[in-house]
Amino acid sequence: MPWLFLGIAITGEVIATTALKASEGFTRWGFGSISVVGYAISFYFLAIVLKTIPVGIAYAVWAGAGVAMVTLIGIVMFGQKLDLYAYLGIGLIVAGVLVLNLLSGSSSH
Numbered sequence: 832m833p834w835l836f837l838g839i840a841i842t843g844e845v846i847a848t849t850a851l852k853a854s855e856g857f858t859r860w861g862f863g864s865i866s867v868v869g870y871a872i873s874f875y876f877l878a879i880v881l882k883t884i885p886v887g888i889a890y891a892v893w894a895g896a897g898v899a900m901v902t903l904i905g906i907v908m909f910g911q912k913l914d915l916y917a918y919l920g921i922g923l924i925v926a927g928v929l930v931l932n933l934l935s936g937s938s939s940h
Contacts, residue, residue: 833879833880833882833883833884834884836876836879836880837876837877837880837884837889837892837893839872839873839876840872840873840874840875840876840877840880840893841873841892841893841896841897841900842873843869843870843871843872843873843876844869844870844873844893844897845897845900845901845904846865846869847865847866847867847868847869847870847872847873848866848869848897848901849901849904849908850862850863850865850866850869851863851866852905852909854866877889877893885937887937888931888935888937891927891928891931892928892931892932895924895925895927895928896928898921898924899921899924899925899928902921
């Protein structure tokens, strides 16, 4: 269950961050409200996850997956343009999350 809850936390954070961008500095209150609720859900589930998954691992997966997904959404929904080094950096973040989950014994608790 902790990994499912971490997935919910990541999803909440991604939705919240996307809504935050769409809120245009909280001038569009509907999106601003979605952002606040999404972050609340994300932090709630992250707090539950931290009971069983080490904080460094949980946070690395939460942040890394969030960065990758928000970047993809930025490209698709907001027309964000990235250069080669941006893609390389994001690829390294994703690679780090994969190493933590697939190769490191630290991710199991």
